[in-house]
Amino acid sequence: MENFAFYSPTLFAFGDGEARRSGELVRQFGGHKVLLVIGGGSVKRNGSYDAVTASLKEAGIPYSELSGIQANPRSGKVYEGIDLCRREECDFLLAIGGGSVIDTAKAISMGVPYDGDFWDIFAGKHPIETILPVGVVLTIAAAGSEGSDSCVITLEEGNLKWGCPKTDVIRPKFAILDPSYTCSLPAYQTASGVTDMLAHIMERYFTNTKDVDITDRLGEALMKTIIAAAPKALENPGDYAARADLMWAGMLAHNNLCGTGRAQDWASHQIEHELSALYDCAHGAGLAVVMPAWMEYVLPHDVNRFAQFAVRVWDCEMDFAHPEVTARAGIARFRAFLKSIGMPLTLSDIGARAEDIPTMTARHGEKPGGFPLGRFVKIGPEEMTSILHLAE
Numbered sequence: 001m002e003n004f005a006f007y008s009p010t011l012f013a014f015g016d017g018e019a020r021r022s023g024e025l026v027r028q029f030g031g032h033k034v035l036l037v038i039g040g041g042s043v044k045r046n047g048s049y050d051a052v053t054a055s056l057k058e059a060g061i062p063y064s065e066l067s068g069i070q071a072n073p074r075s076g077k078v079y080e081g082i083d084l085c086r087r088e089e090c091d092f093l094l095a096i097g098g099g100s101v102i103d104t105a106k107a108i109s110m111g112v113p114y115d116g117d118f119w120d121i122f123a124g125k126h127p128i129e130t131i132l133p134v135g136v137v138l139t140i141a142a143a144g145s146e147g148s149d150s151c152v153i154t155l156e157e158g159n160l161k162w163g164c165p166k167t168d169v170i171r172p173k174f175a176i177l178d179p180s181y182t183c184s185l186p187a188y189q190t191a192s193g194v195t196d197m198l199a200h201i202m203e204r205y206f207t208n209t210k211d212v213d214i215t216d217r218l219g220e221a222l223m224k225t226i227i228a229a230a231p232k233a234l235e236n237p238g239d240y241a242a243r244a245d246l247m248w249a250g251m252l253a254h255n256n257l258c259g260t261g262r263a264q265d266w267a268s269h270q271i272e273h274e275l276s277a278l279y280d281c282a283h284g285a286g287l288a289v290v291m292p293a294w295m296e297y298v299l300p301h302d303v304n305r306f307a308q309f310a311v312r313v314w315d316c317e318m319d320f321a322h323p324e325v326t327a328r329a330g331i332a333r334f335r336a337f338l339k340s341i342g343m344p345l346t347l348s349d350i351g352a353r354a355e356d357i358p359t360m361t362a363r364h365g366e367k368p369g370g371f372p373l374g375r376f377v378k379i380g381p382e383e384m385t386s387i388l389h390l391a392e
């Protein structure tokens with residue numbers, strides 16, 4: 001295991017009805033006036049918006065509102081939010097929704113105290129020093145932004161989907177996780193979220209670091225729980241127990257507990273961001289296409305790790321004489337699981353075209369850090385091209 005520092009200071013209030021604590025928690029973390037950040041309207045239909053605004057009113061905390069954040073959030077709403085936040089003199093961002101809304105709130109919180117263009121921070125030209133505090137009321141178990149040190153925004157000019165440099169400073173002050181709000185999710189969004197949280201664990205699981213049993217076992221427990229809960233939530237969207245498992249798993253998958261002390265990969269995420277930038281697909285759906293193709297491509301690098309994954313996560317029988325057979329069976333079961341929950345498996349399933357692959361690799365090359373990507377196996381433009389062709 002490698003040396004590490006793990007700092008995850010978010011307060012999590014978990015369970016049915018916890019949104020009634022919104023006002024109290026904003027106060028606890030120093031907020032006097034809130035900018036609410038919401039998406040296209042689901043929060044007004046599932047009760048979360050009403051619960052939060054009632055709690056703010058009860059606590060005597062005024063609020064303004066930025067609405068209409070779309071999935072794969074774009075820079076225009078960040079600029080609009082920075083202006084609004086300054087004009088209304090808000091000192092606290094409260095996101096009600098999923099990763100897109102939370103990331104917009106995080107980007108606004110970085111941009112308000114900075115005189116220049118917030119994108120400078122994403123481009124690595126300005127460090128993240130001070131930010132406004134951010135709170136979250138989560139309504140979809142997926143991206144894990146409620147506990148994460150990252151934030152992903154698409155710059156409209158050039159359609160560049162980039163993450164900001166990772167930093168503990170942007171972890172939310174608090175996150176309210178009420179699984180009942182996720183019961184209104186369409187099946188496709190539930191499944192995309194499930195895929196994303198599995199991918200967050202897998203990006204950490206496939207490592208070259210030795211002696212990482214504790215985080216291997218943590219990741220395996222989470223993956224098995226998610227794999228068991230997903231069909232239950234899809235069959236019965238109101239299954240509170242399954243929704244609760246998924247919601248807490250989504251946070252644990254990405255606050256980096258499972259990544260402590262080990263080198264992490266993240267190639268599949270980087271490749272997927274080019275897909276969702278170009279085709280506006282759900283992030284989890286893009287991962288369903290990329291991740292198994294990446295696995296096939298890198299499998300020869302460490303057959304035994306893939307065989308372990310197959311046996312411990314997918315209950316495959318170990319073929320000691322032919323570990324590669326076991327390893328491949330694990331990937332096949334992962335694909336079958338994705339299919340069973342309604343996820344796409346190929347580029348064409350999400351409307352992506354092989355002729356756009358050079359555009360995607362070129363765009364990735366423009367990112368700070370660009371190539372090579374991935375730490376389990378280093379991926380250059382040619383390897384990224386091969387992986388995307390495997391996903392055709």
Ligand code: NZQ
Nearest residue numbers: 039040041042071072098099100139142145148150184185
């Ligand atoms: O806009 P509304 O009407 O709210 O609808 C949303 C949206 O269309 C809907 N939704 C959310 N909660 C709902 C609901 N519909 C019915 N009932 C509910 N309870 O779901 C749709 C997707 O929402 P979104 O916020 O986009 O989902 P998700 O949480 O998957 O976030 C995806 C974004 O997060 C980024 C992704 O790249 C993508 O841009 N990521 C952020 C990360 C981070 N900051 O740590 C890490 C991830 O790897 C990821 O890259």
Ligand code: ZN
Nearest residue numbers: 143196269283
């Ligand atoms: Zn993700």
